[in-house]
Amino acid sequence: DVAWDTIRVPVASNVTTVLLPVDVGTTQLVATTAPPVIVPGNVTINTTSTTTVEVPVVVPTASAIPxxxxxxxxxxxxxxxxxxxxxxxxxxxxxxxxxxxxxxxxxxxxxxxxxxxxxxxxxxxxxxxxxxxxLNEEVFFFVLLPPIIFQGGFCIDTKTLFKNFGTIVWLAVWATLCSFMFIAGAVFLAGQLELCSPWTIHEAMGFATVISATDPVAVLSVLKSLSTAGPLLSGLIAGESLLNDAICLVLYRSLIRWEDRSLVHALQTFIYVFASSCLLGTAFAFVSSLVYKFFPRDNGGNNGGYELASRRLASEEVEHARYERGDQERSAGYGYSVVLEVSVLVLFVWMSYLLAEGLQLSGICAILFCGIFMRKYT
CATH class of the missing domain: 1.10.287 (Helix Hairpins)
Structure with missing residues (x-):
């Protein structure tokens, strides 16, 4: 299992077999044949020439390793x-x-x-x-990024988010779009004025999507250490950063699919993908909340401490009866199960992401809004 590459090499005089290095970036004096015949570790020739020719080289790949x-x-x-x-x-x-x-x-x-x-x-x-x-694109988008985005949406303060949703959307959507257009225009204009290497408008817009995505981790860590920073400011920054990341990812995907179409078509694609992805993630969150309504509740036992306060108020006899009833239900197989609830939660989250990607929408936006509404209603 090998990969083929091509290097340009100057031709030597009457030589029949020459060792050829596997490093593609090097140059080796060899003689030619038409077409070149490749022998493992050597180049075998039939006739000689005096011009520079292209010689294919066998380069080992990761899959060629035992x-x-x-x-x-x-x-x-x-x-x-x-x-x-x-x-x-x-x-x-x-x-x-x-x-x-x-x-x-x-x-x-x-x-x-x-x-x-x-x-x-x-x-x-x-x-x-x-x-x-x-690290390739598939590993990043399908393995590493979804859990991070879902954790951000699921752990956000939904009360602050929905109370200031208009402000957060304004900062995340319109401010990000303004930043994107300003950076893209500035980079493209600088290239046209020969202040830097000339970029096409497509390349400038791709660079702008990367720069417009802000990371508030350091800002939030500083705010948490300050006693004067209230929950409102932290909630606004956290909510804006989540939507900002989703917006930039949708812009990036829209630019990839843009090709040579008009800018208006790219903007329409962005609005359609963003709105459809948000609705899809919200729909999965509501379906999961309906499914969880049929799940049995815990009647005692080790449930992670959710009913600790109620146990303290109950008498010893009632608490003992609840423990016994919970043990009987769990032994029968239809009682409260943390593993089942977590498994269903992860299943719905990944289903929203994969379905959105399969429909050529944004799985990141879908999983973000799925996490936000799961936190509130599930």
């Missing part, structure tokens, strides 16, 4: 990522304990990532390990 060795690379790579994650989490707690004001958790995580990247680069880590740890 299964056992690839498992070793995977284990080492994910162990390295786990150590990096642990250092980031423990370091963030240490910063809080030591009351370090000049460095936040996000800054620490960024610094650790840069240092580890420089370390791997200086050690010249093997190419196959880099392939295993390579």
């Amino acid at each position: 299964v056992g060795k690839r498992d070793v690379y995977l284990a080492n790579g994910f162990f390295f990522l786990a150590v990096l994650l642990g250092l980031s989490l423990l370091g963030g707690q240490f910063l809080k304990w030591a009351r370090v004001r000049w460095l936040g958790e996000s800054g620490l995580a960024t610094t650790l990532g840069l240092l580890c990247g420089l370390l791997l680069y200086s050690l010249r880590a093997e190419t196959m390990l880099e392939k295993v740890l390579e």
Whole structure:
């Protein structure tokens, strides 16, 4: 299992077989044949020439590694990522304990990532390990991003969100669009005036979507440490940041599908995708709330402490009876089950995301609004 690439090489004199390196970026003096005949590790020729020709080169890929060795690379790579994650989490707690004001958790995580990247680069880590740890678009959008967006929507203060929904939408939608158009226009105009490398309008708009997505993690961490910051300001920033991320992702996807059509068509696509995705996520949240109405409630036992206050008010006899009844229902298989509720919750969340992506909508917007309305109604 190999991948083919092509390099341009100058032709030598009367040579029949020459070793050829597998590094695509290098140049090797070889003789030619028409077409070139590839022998593993060599180039075999029939006739010679004096011109520069293109010679295909066999380049090993990650899938060409034996299964056992690839498992070793995977284990080492994910162990390295786990150590990096642990250092980031423990370091963030240490910063809080030591009351370090000049460095936040996000800054620490960024610094650790840069240092580890420089370390791997200086050690010249093997190419196959880099392939295993390579972050592509599919892994980011389908594995890493959905849980983060859902957690942000599910854990947000819905009371503050809905009370100030108009302000948040204004900041997230219209302010983001204004920022997007200003940055895209400025970059495109700078290229036309030869102040920088000239960019097409499509490239300038793609750059603007990336820059317009703000990350309020550092801002929220600072606000939480300030006693003067109330819940209103934190709620506005958190709500705006969530919708801002969703808006920028929809803009990015709309630009990918834009091709050579008009700007008005791209704007129509953006509005349609955003509105449809929000409605789809909201619909899944309401369906999940209806499904949860048929779930049995806990009648005692270890339910995570949800009825701790009521147990304190109940007498010992009533509490003992509730424990026995709960144990009987759980042993019969139709009692309260935390595993079942969590499984159904995750199922509805992923269904909303995957269906939105299958309909060429925005799964991020769908999963965000699904989390928001699940928090309020489920």
